[in-house]
Amino acid sequence: MIDLRSDTVTVPTEEMLEATRHARLGDDYYREDPTVNQLQKMAAERMGKDDALLVPSGTQANLTSLMANCNRGELVILEGESHIYWYEVGGISSLAGLLPWPIRTSTGVYASEDLKEAIRPKNISFPDPALICVENTHNRHGGTIITPNQLKEISEISKHNNLKLYMDGARIFNASTALNIDPREFTKHVDNMMFCLSKGLCCPVGSLIVGEQKFVEKARKIRKLLGGQMRQAGIIAASGIIALEKMVDRLKDDHENAKILAEKISKIPGIKLDLATVQTNMVTFQLDPRVDDCAFLEQLKERGILALSMSRNKIRFVTHHGIERTQVETTGKAIGEILSKTIP
């Protein structure tokens, strides 16, 4: 199968499995797992912040960070297509007790005017705003990047209004690799953030919450509350260390493959694809309304190719470790053949 549904389908490399086998372990409850400690130190350094905390998933990293940044009943501004809003079972309200305040954007970047308008003045009737969230790269917008300059502008608005700025940086290394800059160019504009090891970086499990010491200490207690405190978590962290050392630079291959696929299929009748949105490892496009998206995906599957429907006729392909150039070419050809038969 050519599995292009997500970069979460990647499996650990041989080197990761080997590192796991030989990882030095301890009880992380007592902060005695040397491999976890090493990974957390590396993560904090890579992001230019004080400290970091390993948690099992990106969803838990986001929930923990929301709870560590806000008090119950407060308001959180987030993007209308963000992962937190769409795909995290509403934990922001049911578990964190926060009011999500979504803003619609076209590529994941807030227009300053929209952001300013969403920050309402203190008023006895309004919930107090506490936090602005950004997602970088932006999943549902097709892996688009919020540039450091755009983040700076958002950060100035958040500071001016005494709000914190949090970044869901599940794929921040895709953003930094695509722009060929250090991740700290992004993180210096946010108060705290998380990134995932278990997406394009090939780890089986794990995300890191990164921020200042006090914030990470608070997150540590919330992680315990949410059942995310692990014991010999060096088993996970060992792969994470390899990921940070060896798997970041190769993301550019995924980006190149995504561009090749996008350029190939953007010319096919029945596909509406804005090449400007193909900035990292995702190719998201709109299918002609005459095509049934389920049937389209089914026909691809019959040819050994898997992709995902994001909403009606919005289709996503994601390139990742293990996907070769020839497979991308096969995919482009298959899409062309299927659509030439479907669209008269």
Ligand SMILES: Cc1ncc(COP(=O)(O)O)c(C=O)c1O
């Ligand atoms: C932008 C973003 N944030 C958070 C998550 C959640 O990560 P996890 O699946 O590890 O919970 C994802 C997952 O795909 C994501 O794309």
